[in-house]
Amino acid sequence: MSDTSLITHLRHIDVTMPSFAEQRQFYTELWGLTETAGDTGVSFLAAEGSPEQYVVRLREDQQKRTDLIAFGAAHPADVDALAAQLIAQGVKLVREPQMLDTPGGGYAVRFFDNEGRVVEVSADVTPRRHRTIEARESIPVRLSHVLMNSPTPEATVAWYIKHLGFRLSDTLCIGSRGEMMWFLRCNTYHHSFGIVRGPHAAFHHASFEMRGVDEFLRGTGRMQRLGIERLWGPGRHRAGDNSFSYYLDRAGNTVEYTTELEVVDEDTWHPHLFDLTDPANADQWGTANEMNEYIAAKSHNDVDPGLFVAPPI
Structure with a gap:
């Protein structure tokens, strides 16, 4: 580490x-x-x-x-x-x-x-003039974290730790099927980045922090009233202790509303291994729909054709 x-x-x-x-x-x-x-x-x-x-x-x-x-x-x-x-x-x-x-x-x-x-x-990026999000205002406060799919996740996790100094916070496994998700941090937030075992390299999801649980639920409800299909949630993860509601954007990328992501003590934190065969490790509240192959496949996303290709801007 x-x-x-x-x-x-x-x-x-x-x-x-x-x-x-x-x-x-x-x-x-x-x-x-x-x-x-x-x-x-x-x-x-x-x-x-x-x-x-x-x-x-x-x-x-x-x-x-x-x-x-x-x-x-x-x-x-x-x-x-x-x-x-x-x-x-x-x-x-x-x-x-x-x-x-x-x-x-x-x-x-x-x-x-x-x-x-x-x-x-x-x-040296000039900070943007921003504002305090008010109570009951159900819009994102910040970008919380981004996760990526990888067909070689152990090597990719090791790459980010070795070359960029990320630290491992927690890992998820599925019983005898082995480890499948790694949460990495670059500051005291439980994770800003992560890697998911998948069939190909691709975008997994981006998560947006809300002001609090009330604003998180109001955002979840707003999306429901607008007819936006909710993939998974609302619930509360064990790793990171954050709430979750997942959706698909118009291009089929998974996006998440979340709040209350855990802040870790760097001096005392030790990574955990959470087994998703215990449903409480996926959702502590027990309020989310059951994770299934359809949800997992949607977040595996399409094969990314831009690997080793520099963007034009």
Whole structure:
């Protein structure tokens, strides 16, 4: 386990799809994000309670893919130090550290992970003027975490621990079928990133933190009244102790409303192994519909055609 991570937090997830107009409408009018910048076929979406310039970037393309996952660093010198470490370790850079021309600017390095996803780490991004989310306001406060499917999850988890200094918080298994989900942290939140065993490399889900349980349930109810199919939930996970309601966006990506994600004590935390054959480990409340193969298959998502391909922006 590394204690020298130069990564401070999760910034944003950038995705592409043919159904751009429908996606933009879903995330702004239904999900509760705010468009802060954009151009033809590109939209930058912020969470009202977050200082990040944007937490989701949508881009129109003929193919559905994940453009990149972005994390923060404290200083430009940390970006340079990380880039030097990655080069020394044989990691392939997408581009060397340089200034960003996206909202808020900043200084960033981009590189491929072991399976070809593009990762960006940036510093000196100008904080966005944000606000306190009020009681009963059922819109996201921030981007909580992102999980990715992997056909080689043990190797991918090891890659993020070795090269980026992530720490393992907890692991899920399914009885004798073995381990299937790993939760990784880069700060004291239980997880900002995670890896799920799947048939191919692809986006698994992105989770958005709500103000509290009341706002989480109000958001869940709003989506139900709007006729948006709920995949799974509402319930409360054991690992991370967070609530969950999962949906599909207009491109078939899984998105989650959550709240009260656990904050860990770095000095005393020891990873747990939770067995999902005990239903309380999946849902402590017992209120969610039963997890099944249909739900799992939807979150396995489509094969990502963008592996080892740098996004155009």
